[in-house]
Amino acid sequence: MNNQLRHRILLxxxxxxxxxxxxxxxxxxxxxxxxxxxxxxxxxYTINRDTYDVMIVNPSVFNFRQRFDIRHMLxxxxxxxxxxxxxxxxxxxxxxxxxxxxxxxxxxxxxxKKLLTAVDSLxxxxxxxxxxxxxxxxxxxxxxxxxxxxxxxxxxxNLSVYTVVTHRKNISRKLGIxxxxxxxxxxxxxxxxxxxxxxxxxxxxx
Amino acid sequence: xxxxLYSEGMKMADLISSxxxxxxxxxxxxxxxxxxxASVADICKRYRLSKNLFLMICDIYSFDGFKPSTDNLTxxxxxxxxxxxxxxxxxxxxxxxxxxxDDIHLMIKAxxxxxxxxxxxxxxxxxxxxRKHFDYEEKTVFPYIETLxxxxxxxxxxxxxxFEKNHSNIEEKLxxxxxxxxxxxxxxxxxxxxxxxxxxxFHIELDLSKHTLIENxxxxxxxKRQERNE
Numbered sequence: 001m002n003n004q005l006r007h008r009i010l011l012x013x014x015x016x017x018x019x020x021x022x023x024x025x026x027x028x029x030x031x032x033x034x035x036x037x038x039x040x041x042x043x044x045y046t047i048n049r050d051t052y053d054v055m056i057v058n059p060s061v062f063n064f065r066q067r068f069d070i071r072h073m074l075x076x077x078x079x080x081x082x083x084x085x086x087x088x089x090x091x092x093x094x095x096x097x098x099x100x101x102x103x104x105x106x107x108x109x110x111x112x113k114k115l116l117t118a119v120d121s122l123x124x125x126x127x128x129x130x131x132x133x134x135x136x137x138x139x140x141x142x143x144x145x146x147x148x149x150x151x152x153x154x155x156x157x158n159l160s161v162y163t164v165v166t167h168r169k170n171i172s173r174k175l176g177i178x179x180x181x182x183x184x185x186x187x188x189x190x191x192x193x194x195x196x197x198x199x200x201x202x203x204x205x206x
Numbered sequence: 207x208x209x210x211l212y213s214e215g216m217k218m219a220d221l222i223s224s225x226x227x228x229x230x231x232x233x234x235x236x237x238x239x240x241x242x243x244a245s246v247a248d249i250c251k252r253y254r255l256s257k258n259l260f261l262m263i264c265d266i267y268s269f270d271g272f273k274p275s276t277d278n279l280t281x282x283x284x285x286x287x288x289x290x291x292x293x294x295x296x297x298x299x300x301x302x303x304x305x306x307x308d309d310i311h312l313m314i315k316a317x318x319x320x321x322x323x324x325x326x327x328x329x330x331x332x333x334x335x336x337r338k339h340f341d342y343e344e345k346t347v348f349p350y351i352e353t354l355x356x357x358x359x360x361x362x363x364x365x366x367x368x369f370e371k372n373h374s375n376i377e378e379k380l381x382x383x384x385x386x387x388x389x390x391x392x393x394x395x396x397x398x399x400x401x402x403x404x405x406x407x408f409h410i411e412l413d414l415s416k417h418t419l420i421e422n423x424x425x426x427x428x429x430k431r432q433e434r435n436e
Contacts, residue, residue, distance in 0.1 A: 027273075028271040028272075028273060029271070108271075175385060175390075176381070176382075176384075176385035176389070177382045177385050177386065178378050178381070178382060179378050179379045179382050181328055181331055181332070181379060181382070182328070182379060182382025182383070182385070182386065183382075184328075185324055185325070185328050185382075185386055185390075186386065186390055188320070188324045189321055189324065189386070189390055189391065189392070190390070195320050195323065195324065
């Protein structure tokens with residue numbers, strides 16, 4: 001996976017020990033970049049925060065009242081995953097607003113799992129959703145397998161290119177297949193396209 | 207995580223017992239077995255290898271998620287890294303990928319004709335891509351570095367940044383193949399070879415990821431350092 005596809009994380013944590021440790025653990029995972037660390041929330045308002053798709057925040061940087069609406073305090077929408085760092089027990093009343101809660105006692109695997117779950121929910125896909133392709137996804141997959149570009153597919157189905165890209169991401173995530181060649185194999189095994197279309201499509205399309 | 211477990215004072219034999227997957231490392235460095243109780247430092251001296259490089263490669267292979275660093279390496283390590291990478295390429299192209307191909311052929315014997323054709327084409331294309339990938343490194347990247355080391359900057363319009371930028375990902379399709387073999391080839395297409403194919407893929411996927419780490423995190427930064435010296 002190349003760097004562009006890595007998730008960018010902003011970490012707001014007053015303890016340098018915790019922040020550095022957590023950043024190191026996360027940075028080792030290949031789909032996450034090493035987080036940018038801020039020690040308090042004042043600095044947050046001075047940086048360009050649009051590039052981050054995950055925020056990990058220690059609620060103690062906010063006063064008690066502010067903690068009930070951290071999303072609002074950070075002006076982030078639902079396209080950004082919000083996780084908190086917990087040193088101990090949390091107020092259950094606050095948990096609803098987060099996509100996850102990292103405890104300082106969590107193992108590396110646990111943290112990875114929590115981040116992945118949070119990122120998944122970001123893609124609008126609750127974990128319980130089935131991995132079956134939708135009708136539209138199957139149509140788009142067939143077009144991809146026939147060697148059509150995103151732009152062509154957008155034209156055929158009257159969608160924006162952005163929507164096509166989102167569909168393709170979802171297809172790849174559901175199937176666990178990323179390359180066009182791999183998607184083509186899937187499409188043919190499942191008779192979404194005819195085998196003879198394969199000769200027209202080559203690995204160069206990737 | 208830095209040199210987590212291994213040290214230059216430890217016996218080479220103990221190193222291998224602690225993690226047998228390191229056998230592949232010493233084989234690629236052409237370190238012959240039969241070293242008795244020699245320590246890591248002894249062996250490195252005998253083979254003119256830097257201890258830091260050797261321990262770094264061992265750490266990369268033994269600890270998933272290990273982040274290598276060139277802090278303790280020198281420009282003299284570059285030829286050893288290249289020779290290591292070349293031997294790995296040889297292992298992949300003359301031993302491993304042919305074996306995977308054989309196992310895939312065995313596996314698809316149980317499939318219907320259409321699936322057989324599809325799988326054959328997918329693998330043939332992938333195989334060609336992998337060869338092209340290694341070929342580029344062997345014929346363009348390594349010779350460039352070797353000339354750089356021998357004669358300084360040759361004035362040719364090439365630098366390691368170009369390699370870094372275009373370093374293609376050969377692991378992606380392998381991962382796709384894993385999904386296809388595990389989940390999508392029909393159950394009717396089953397044979398013992400299908401398990402072998404999967405074992406092959408898991409094994410090589412891990413090995414390739416370490417290989418890529420050596421290229422991107424050790425070789426590229428060191429060559430950049432050399433380029434800056436020019």
